[in-house]
């Protein structure tokens with residue numbers, strides 16, 4: 001035996017920190033990393049249970065709910081699955097307004113789980129018109145649709161969907177469908193109010209606005225969702241809320257990711273006590289505005305442009321940048337990573353090679369954003385992509401005035 005296989009460095013050694021501008025996972029604050037550096041512990045140890053209970057309370061504050069919270073040792077896909085199998089039955093009809101890759105993936109999962117899915121197709125760049133959702137729900141006079149599944153922030157397109165307006169439509173047309181919201185890349189980045197907006201099931205994950213490693217996801221559930229759960233006949237086990245309610249933690253069928261909860265405790269302290277949720281949101285809004293100012297500047301000389309064409313829907317978590325015709329986004333990403341140690345997100349699904357994405361969510365400040373934008377601007381030059389130079393200055397001007 002020769003021991004561990006040697007791993008060759010994938011790229012030249014880079015000094016300094018990796019500038020991580022991916023739209024999830026995101027940067028993890030040092031204090032959160034340190035909080036997770038703990039020896040293993042029994043998940044029924046009273047010392048852990050006290051931390052756990054505080055985390056549940058804190059997470060409910062971020063979700064702005066006083067209702068139920070169920071957690072899973074799974075990435076966001078697990079919470080997506082939990083939302084569907086706990087509240088619906090095979091053959092039930094769900095309406096999914098299309099926002100991009102993630103609405104389509106949730107729809108694909110729903111179909112695979114035996115649900116009937118209507119995906120309301122829409123332009124990924126402009127975001128779906130609310131009138132289309134209203135029309136679909138108003139036409140459903142027999143109330144065949146059992147749930148409306150909305151992606152609050154479409155991570156692939158850099159657009160947001162106003163979930164509160166979907167609630168207003170449901171109320172207006174007196175439709176009893178459950179309102180579900182995927183908050184995976186909006187939670188802890190911009191405002192989400194589960195109870196006030198009448199969201200019945202919301203889906204979230206650890207590795208984005210919560211600034212934690214990937215490793216657990218969760219669903220908030222309203223009393224109405226719990227009633228639907230009791231009536232639902234979908235086969236399930238690991239994600240079963242009834243199984244969970246019988247346990248001390250009221251979540252997790254199986255081992256609880258204890259160390260992540262020590263990280264969550266610290267992340268919640270940073271968000272709720274040290275910075276304050278409203279300040280977290282205004283920081284995200286400020287950084288997002290600066291990124292958009294930069295990309296708008298680059299669009300001169302037929303350069304890359306904002307993928308989102310509807311400013312009202314622009315995301316404060318992530319900006320997708322559309323390349324000029326004939327230029328490959330992957331080339332720019334590769335140069336940014338290999339030359340400047342800056343990691344950005346790639347285009348997903350039909351946007352592969354056409355867009356790159358700058359994540360501006362989580363533990364991030366002005367110099368980190370400016371460093372990323374500077375490296376990307378250099379990468380555009382090195383890749384021979386036309387653009388107006390001076391995007392970073394436009395971002396600096398935006399930051400200085402906001």
Ligand code: PLP
Pocket residue numbers: 024075076077078102151153154155156182184185205
């Ligand atoms: N929904 C949204 C909006 C996402 O951004 C993601 C992942 O990026 C998912 C769902 C899927 O989550 P995961 O990759 O954690 O399974």
